[in-house]
Amino acid sequence: MVNTTVENVLSAFTITSLTSPYLPIKELINRACMLGSAYAAGAATVGPHWRVSPDNKLYMKLINASSTDGTWLRYWKLTQEKSTIEVAQKQILYDFQDPIQEYANQIVLASAFRKPASDIWSEDNGPTWGNLPGTEGRVLWSYSDTQKIVGSHSLKLVDTIGNPGGGGYVYYPSTADAAWDFTKCGSSNTIPHLNFYLFSDQGGGGDWFDNYVILAKDMVILGGADEYFWCQLNTFITGQANKWFHISLPIGPYWGLDPALSSTVWEWQSAGASTTTWSQINYVMFGVDTAANCTGYIDDLHFSGKVVRVATDNSEVTSTKKLRQKFLRLDTATDDTLLESADTGTCAMLAYAELLRRARRTLVGKIEIPGDETTLPGQTVHVHACKRADGSFRVDKDMRIKEVRHRVSTEGFKTQLSLTDDVTNSLAFSVPSNYSLLKQYAMTLGHAEARDLKASGVDSLIPRLVKSY
Secondary structure, eight states: OBOTTBOOOSTTOOOOSOOOTTSOHHHHHHHHHHHHHHHHHHTTSOOEEEEEOTTSBEEEEETTSOOTTSSSOSBTTSSTTTTEEEOOGGGEEEEEEOOGGGOOSEEEEEEEEEESSSSOTTSTTSOOOEEOTTOTTTEEEEEESSSOSSSSOEEEEEESSOSTTOOEEEEESTTOOOOBOTTSSOOSSSOOEEEEEEEESSOSSTTOOEEEEEEEEEOGGGTSOOEEEEEEOHHHHTTOTTOEEEEEEEOSTTGGGOGGGGGOOOOOEEESOOGGGGGOBOEEEEEEEOSSOEEEEEEEEEEEEEEEEEEEOGGGOSSSSOOOEEEEEEEEEEOOOOOTTOOOSHHHHHHHHHHHHHSSOOOEEEEEEEOOTTOOTTOEEEEEEEEOTTSOEEEEEEEEEEEEEEEEETTEEEEEEEEESOOSOTTOOOSOOHHHHHHHIIIIISOHHHHHHHHTTOOTTSOEEEEEO
């Protein structure tokens, strides 16, 4: 597929860690557009949309723009005036109305959580790690493209001293200000984890004197108080040199309740830390201190758990407009900030994008016009429809084409247009079909078995990250 027609829209908005091997490409593009819509609302502009042309070109542009090569115009006939359609009653296939079943003023999004969403912290184009002050040069970090298990690189750690008591530490982020809140991505029933792969050319014990992982709010050596959790990794690798090990450590205030601990002998130790420290972990750190010079590798470092985001349009929750909630669930692990005050994380922006398209009462309709093969999905037309006795029109506005269908019959060549007046959101609702109505019913409104299946596995004890707009 040719992607040279994907335009640089919303250039100030950057998406990190969106790549997923578990989602089809169509879903990834739609998700990127939804994130773009959420960003565009704050930037006082419109979202992007996309199409694939018959010659296999992927187009992406802003909804209110024309493609740079002129083959996908904003207005069907270039200008609003030329693109005005006066619709006779007999041409209306689905009357212009706002489908109330799509409306919601609060979105609850329950999602599997992974931070980052893909293996980036140990990749060569990833972040900058820092050396703990006073230990610079004792452990050197770099990226290896030869010893790896996920992606194209791993994080390489080299102990240059080779004497017990002379090791060093590296940590991410180098700014030591992540402020991860691990009380918000799990509960006593759903315990979040720190996950990574570990490889060492020493076998632990003996030559491998100490190998630590540390989750810290602060440390004296960085100018603060000692508040951190630490544990030794020797238990997992003793006597096992030159092998990759996958390590998954429960974290958060309920880490000790993880049933997997019954089969292992280790625990988080704390230095001035308490359960409240889990609400502000500023960096993750690895320490290496060996009797002999040692090289180790870390790969696919990430946190996992569950997160529940709530996005509410307070202006829509009034005495006349009661709370109408829509519950959504994402089973594909998605990144987030874990900060209640921040709406820049992927989960938060997906919830906001869904709120943007549901909290407004969109007008939709379907019409039939004389056949015209030049109409394209996503283009804008100006519609005059539902004529009043005084000659004015109940519908007199720009509307976006959501779907184009051409029909050839004994009546001739006709073009059917499915229209919406939502000209800002990437994935606007269109005329409800039998399929979409059935899907709404089965998954949301009343089908008990389907609803139970959809809601299974959602932990109601997970603290909600609430944001009002």
